[in-house]
Amino acid sequence: MTKQYMKKFLFLISCLLLFASSASARIYIPVDQPSDKRFPIAITHSVIYDGYRGLYSESEKIHSVIENDLLLSGYFDIITESAFLDQGTDITAETINFSQWTAIEAGALVKGLIKKEGGKYVIQLKLFDPYSAQMLVGKQYTADEKDIRSVAHRFSDEIMEALTGTRGIFNTKIAYSSAERKGKSIYVMDVDGENNRKITGDSSINLGPAWSPDGSQLAYASFKSGNPEIFASDVKTGSSKQITKNKNTNITPAWYVDNKTLYFSSSLGDSTEILATNHSSGKVRQITNYGGINIAPRFSKDGSTMVYSSTRAGRLHVYTEPVAGGEARRLTFVGVHNDSPDISPDGTKIVFCGQDSSAFDIFIMNIDGTNIQRLTIDSGSNEHPRWSPDGRFIVFSSTRSGGPAVYMMRADGSNQVKISKGNGTLPDWGPRAD
Secondary structure: OOHHHHHHHHHHHHHHHHHHHHHHOOOOOOOOOOOOOOEEEEEOOOEEOOOOOOOHHHHHHHHHHHHHHHHHHOOEEEOOHHHOOOOOOOOOOOOOOOHHHHOOOOOEEEEEEEEEEOOEEEEEEEEEEOOOOEEEEEEEEEEOHHHHHHHHHHHHHHHHHHHHOOOOOOOOEEEEEEEOOOOEEEEEEEOOOOOOEEOOOOOOEEEEEEEOOOOOEEEEEEOOOOOOEEEEEEOOOOOEEEOOOOOOOEEEEEEOOOOOEEEEEEEEOOEEEEEEEEOOOOOEEEOOOOOOEEEEEEEOOOOOEEEEEEOOOOOOEEEEEEOOOOOOEEOOOOOOEEEEEEEOOOOOEEEEEEEOOOOEEEEEEEOOOOOOEEOOOOOOOEEEEEEOOOOOEEEEEEOOOOOOEEEEEEOOOOOOEEOOOOOOEEEEEOOOOO
């Protein structure tokens, strides 16, 4: 084979590989797809491998978790099982009768298998395109019983990635504050509200949890020392460390992107300013010096920009300024109070809560303050919005059902759903674990 022929051959192979890659990257559900246009998907119960007939509850759990995840996303229309024409147990592209799935207009099909080996659950889950008769993604997991829900969440993330081009957020966690008989505690839950776990073990008031970028710690304000101080707890062990000891009012902590620096608001004489401290050394520096109230700092993903709320113009409004130093810029000019801003992961949007009458509502705007849009209306008081890691969803607290609870919605304001099982305020969405 000549060198010239070899070059042509290699060029042809690279073109074919590029074509194959492009073909497999088809987007079934555009991210900006209207909320009233939902993608039809069929989810079957996982086939129970011969000899393991006692696994019905595990199969049902996988099915219900995936179904609920996709409903929470607001992107899918789940086809009811009574409409299924194919009741078979085949789970390979070569054996599935896809014509019976296209007949009910299923845009995608989820099938699986579960068995037990050596005390562990072996779970196969597959996503198919019935129209092309191809498997889009197939995964096998080995898990303990306590991890079956996590397996289902992980496959929901795979479904989202295969159909939308972006990995899902269903295997992430949400932290929030919850009122108890004595005090308020910090909890962590799955995105669907399950697996609640208490992080703080005292009976004092603990507020405003903020995830570290690597997901290992939660910072929050606590009254356990008398006045509110900033603490940080290890999410796995629950061990906590007091970060501030200045006897001021210290609130609204936020981690910087370096995973070491904590920003927070602290009362300094006649004003409340934003300070920063190194989590390890304890060295503190003052960030703002504007007078009035300056609270609720948050950062862009690249760490270049900080947003926060300030009363320097009279009422509470949203401001932005470069972290490296530079002039602050006011972004909101209407409303009684505008608070709790958060920058989207892609850096193009800011979500915040605003009060223009008696109650707070959630608003979204461009990073430069233009094109403000209201996402909630006539539904109680809606506060403390936070972006999901993929920027497609927003978590917030709302009193629409009576007491405050944690809700999530799509970034366009659609599909507003309660996710906490009890009361909850001041939520924060954790980072992806993988």
